Amino acid sequence: MSSTENINKSSSRITWEGCSVLLDINDGDRLVFARLSPAAKLKIGNKNCSLQPLIGCPFGTVFQLDTSDSDGPFLSPFQPKGDVNNTDEIKDGHFQAESKDDQPNSESKDNRSLIDNNTAQSLTGEDIEDMRRQGAKGNEIIEALIANSATFDKKTSFSQEKYRLKKQKKYAPRVLIRRPVARSICEAYFKKYPLKIGFLRVDTLSLLLSMANVSSNSDILVVDMVGGLLTGAVAERLGGTGFVCNSYLGQTPHSMDIVRIFNLSDEICKRIVRSSISDLLSPKESRPQNPKQDVGSVESQSIDQMSVSVSMEEASHSPENGISDIGAENTTFPALKAYKATKAGEKASQEILDSWKENGFSSLIIAAPDLDTWTVVRDLLPLLSNSAPFAIYHQYLQPLATCMHNLQLEKMAIGLQITEPWLREYQVLPSRTHPHMQMSAFGGYILSGTKICSS
Amino acid sequence: MLASHPEKRISFNRSISYGDLVIVYERHDNMKAVTVSEGSVLQNRFGVFKHSDWIGKPFGGKVFSSKGGFVYLLAPTPELWTLVLSHRTQILYIADISLVVMNLEIVPGCLVLESGTGSGSLTTSLARAVAPKGHVYTFDFHEQRAALARDDFERTGLSSLISVGVRDIQGKGFPDEFIGKADSVFLDLPQPWLAIPSAAKMLKQDATLCSFSPCVEQVQRSCDALQSCFTDIRTFEVLLRQYEVREEKMESFHGDDNGSNGSLSRKRRQCSDGNYVLSDSTSSVMARPCGEARGHTGYLTFARLKCFL
Ligand SMILES: C[S@@+](CC[C@H](N)C(=O)[O-])C[C@H]1O[C@@H](n2cnc3c(N)ncnc32)[C@H](O)[C@@H]1O
Numbered sequence: 001m002s003s004t005e006n007i008n009k010s011s012s013r014i015t016w017e018g019c020s021v022l023l024d025i026n027d028g029d030r031l032v033f034a035r036l037s038p039a040a041k042l043k044i045g046n047k048n049c050s051l052q053p054l055i056g057c058p059f060g061t062v063f064q065l066d067t068s069d070s071d072g073p074f075l076s077p078f079q080p081k082g083d084v085n086n087t088d089e090i091k092d093g094h095f096q097a098e099s100k101d102d103q104p105n106s107e108s109k110d111n112r113s114l115i116d117n118n119t120a121q122s123l124t125g126e127d128i129e130d131m132r133r134q135g136a137k138g139n140e141i142i143e144a145l146i147a148n149s150a151t152f153d154k155k156t157s158f159s160q161e162k163y164r165l166k167k168q169k170k171y172a173p174r175v176l177i178r179r180p181v182a183r184s185i186c187e188a189y190f191k192k193y194p195l196k197i198g199f200l201r202v203d204t205l206s207l208l209l210s211m212a213n214v215s216s217n218s219d220i221l222v223v224d225m226v227g228g229l230l231t232g233a234v235a236e237r238l239g240g241t242g243f244v245c246n247s248y249l250g251q252t253p254h255s256m257d258i259v260r261i262f263n264l265s266d267e268i269c270k271r272i273v274r275s276s277i278s279d280l281l282s283p284k285e286s287r288p289q290n291p292k293q294d295v296g297s298v299e300s301q302s303i304d305q306m307s308v309s310v311s312m313e314e315a316s317h318s319p320e321n322g323i324s325d326i327g328a329e330n331t332t333f334p335a336l337k338a339y340k341a342t343k344a345g346e347k348a349s350q351e352i353l354d355s356w357k358e359n360g361f362s363s364l365i366i367a368a369p370d371l372d373t374w375t376v377v378r379d380l381l382p383l384l385s386n387s388a389p390f391a392i393y394h395q396y397l398q399p400l401a402t403c404m405h406n407l408q409l410e411k412m413a414i415g416l417q418i419t420e421p422w423l424r425e426y427q428v429l430p431s432r433t434h435p436h437m438q439m440s441a442f443g444g445y446i447l448s449g450t451k452i453c454s455s
Numbered sequence: 456m457l458a459s460h461p462e463k464r465i466s467f468n469r470s471i472s473y474g475d476l477v478i479v480y481e482r483h484d485n486m487k488a489v490t491v492s493e494g495s496v497l498q499n500r501f502g503v504f505k506h507s508d509w510i511g512k513p514f515g516g517k518v519f520s521s522k523g524g525f526v527y528l529l530a531p532t533p534e535l536w537t538l539v540l541s542h543r544t545q546i547l548y549i550a551d552i553s554l555v556v557m558n559l560e561i562v563p564g565c566l567v568l569e570s571g572t573g574s575g576s577l578t579t580s581l582a583r584a585v586a587p588k589g590h591v592y593t594f595d596f597h598e599q600r601a602a603l604a605r606d607d608f609e610r611t612g613l614s615s616l617i618s619v620g621v622r623d624i625q626g627k628g629f630p631d632e633f634i635g636k637a638d639s640v641f642l643d644l645p646q647p648w649l650a651i652p653s654a655a656k657m658l659k660q661d662a663t664l665c666s667f668s669p670c671v672e673q674v675q676r677s678c679d680a681l682q683s684c685f686t687d688i689r690t691f692e693v694l695l696r697q698y699e700v701r702e703e704k705m706e707s708f709h710g711d712d713n714g715s716n717g718s719l720s721r722k723r724r725q726c727s728d729g730n731y732v733l734s735d736s737t738s739s740v741m742a743r744p745c746g747e748a749r750g751h752t753g754y755l756t757f758a759r760l761k762c763f764l
Contacts, residue, residue: 011562011564013659013660013661013662058660058661058762059660059661059762060660060661060686060759060760060761060762061762062762079763179560179661181560181562182557182560183557183558183560202554202557202558203550203553203554203557203693205557206553206554206556206557206558207549207550207553209553209556209557210533210534210549210552210553210556210580211534211549213532213533213534213583215457215458215459215583215584215586216457216458216459216563216586216587217457217458217459217461217464217586217587218458218464236562237562237563237584238563239562239563239564239587239588240563241563241587242458358466358467358468359466359467359468360465360466360467362458362464362465385465385466385467385469385514385515386465386466386467386469386513386514386515386516386530387465387513387514387515387528387529387530388465388515389532389534397698397742398740398742400742401698401700401740401741401742402740404700405700405702405740414480414483414527415480415483415529416483417483417697417698418697418698418700418742419695419696419697419698420695420696420697420698420744421550421693421694421695421696422693422694422695422696423554423691423692423693424691424692424693425689425690425691426674426690426691426692426754427690428674428675428678428688428690428756429675430675430679431675433671433674433675445698450480450515450529451515452515452516452517452527453513453514453515453516
């Protein structure tokens with residue numbers, strides 16, 4: 001693939017073979033990262049279906065599982081109608097069918113006469129299987145279930161809609177293809193597997209990127225112990241210019257698994273390099289080269305050739321394997337990584353290291369829950385250009401408070417602030433708008449400031 | 456302001472010269488934008504600062520006044536600019552701005568439409584996000600505001616990334632030349648629902664829209680207008696809480712002298728009953744939220760153009 005083609009693809013609004021996608025199954029019930037290929041399979045319920053039909057579709061397309069075909073279940077495009085938004089309302093439990101101009105609660109039916117027992121439905125599981133064998137589509141099964149429900153007509157329209165949705169999720173599950181970008185990846189992890197990303201919420205991530213003035217042609221130093229989410233998000237904003245230097249203490253680079261989930265072009269991947277902190281700190285030229293350490297990029301890139309789908313749902317059940325499972329699978333297919341692998345996370349060349357020592361980094365972002373904040377900042381801040389901004393994320397307040405205090409005492413930075421973002425989502429309905437009943441109560445803390453020059 | 460111009464990029468070796476925009480920093484709540492020019496002076500409570508004294512000094516360094524007072528000169532960033540720009544309207548601040556850029560999925564190369572321009576606070580960050588090859592087309596129906604915004608973008612070195620148009624977006628919608636071309640549309644208008652049908656026409660498939668409104672009634676009407684062509688309609692409020700950090704001395708009392716853990720300073724203290732106790736005094740760094748904060752800015756409603764096959 002030529003590199004221009006590749007650049008276009010990374011911003012493409014149409015999927016292609018080999019692209020990474022975020023599959024949103026049944027309205028966020030399940031979130032799965034997958035790489036599209038004719039061979040890739042997705043398991044929904046007990047049905048295995050090919051991801052082939054998703055190739056070449058616009059992102060944002062909704063598919064519905066169709067089990068009516070004798071060749072087995074398959075995904076077919078589904079045209080969303082006006083009902084898309086009702087699901088939101090149902091989630092929050094405030095759905096009103098004829099809501100638009102109605103007064104709240106004006107419905108005459110209520111649920112006083114409903115008795116919950118299992119005799120309401122006269123279709124048996126066998127009946128449903130029979131229908132399936134005869135080629136009934138999911139929607140037809142749902143209609144049959146409704147027709148054979150003794151209580152459906154007595155339900156309020158809210159409960160009717162809820163019933164329908166529940167059956168739809170079961171008999172005709174829907175899959176939405178989302179673009180894997182910083183926002184969707186962060187939200188997906190935060191929802192399903194927050195530990196992997198250090199509980200970094202999307203608004204907090206967005207603040208880190210602003211506060212560190214991440215912009216094209218900058219050289220951003222990061223310490224990313226949040227699985228590569230930070231590195232990927234910075235690289236996305238650099239758009240194939242400048243560099244993001246993923247640095248690490250000691251010999252072993254931090255995992256950058258999540259970088260692979262972004263559809264970053266080769267141009268962009270080349271701008272992701274890594275370096276040990278000691279190499280960054282050693283004086284220009286005299287740095288000891290240690291080629292043996294050079295393993296990080298290999299493990300983290302090879303997946304680009306794989307057609308595996310990984311569910312975070314599964315991953316979160318076994319966090320020890322988790323997403324990095326893929327890495328393990330890969331190592332059994334070493335031939336695949338060969339030459340075409342995207343070079344995200346190559347070791348920074350001596351030349352580029354020297355240029356950073358000469359000019360300094362444009363800014364610094366740290367999301368390293370396991371490192372002592374103050375000592376890392378004390379060591380890394382001198383690597384920044386004069387007047388460079390920085391932003392440090394932590395789940396705990398105290399390390400940032402100590403760091404801020406020391407930066408003040410040492411007169412290393414000004415404009416120091418500790419910020420805690422607060423994010424609340426609303427359910428918006430005519431005359432019935434209110435905040436969601438559940439919210440994330442905590443998105444972490446950020447210490448930000450500007451480096452001043454010592455002279 | 457952006458690193459896109461290599462000679463303007465901050466570095467250990469880059470020093471202040473005439474024509475540079477600098478942010479004069481007194482305190483975090485007292486900053487000012489100054490364009491360094493020959494023969495000019497800056498006057499504040501610390502005295503008189505001659506611009507000519509600044510030439511050749513590094514960014515991020517201290518400069519002194521005739522009276523020996525000092526300020527720091529910082530390189531401008533969109534975040535600092537938002538704090539110093541002249542308010543011709545209400546503006547967006549860092550929390551809203553950051554979430555807008557993130558949730559609109561704006562990356563280098565994007566074409567972004569915005570209305571109204573207002574004081575250009577958001578526009579400055581949009582420009583940073585689309586640089587070096589993308590473009591922000593921003594519209595305001597207020598001619599003078601548009602002109603002043605243009606001047607500001609000239610001053611911050613962003614004019615090649617931003618075009619300011621004078622247009623009634625609620626009345627006439629965005630210009631037809633952008634139909635199907637926009638990666639994102641942002642609205643900060645009094646009646647955004649009037650502009651939503653036009654915004655839908657401008658967007659590429661699956662592309663994103665955001666509308667910012669201070670009042671919930673505006674949000675309701677906007678969401679209603681979004682239903683037909685948009686999906687993934689979500690409304691958020693984002694606020695920031697700041698913390699203050701202080702080192703405080705704390706004392707603790709012990710009736711006998713084996714309560715100490717060694718590293719503490721210790722002195723004898725006489726209690727009111729005449730007995731002596733040992734008093735351990737430690738100092739700790741502590742943080743607490745600041746007492747006052749911005750309690751509301753506005754609601755951000757995000758949506759995505761429905762994908763029709
Ligand atoms: C609150 S300000 C926008 C502030 C801006 N977001 C910022 O961060 O600086 C709203 C702007 O919308 C403009 N405006 C109001 N109605 C308009 C219309 N129909 N068409 C275009 N601009 C309009 C006003 O002139 C005003 O400058």
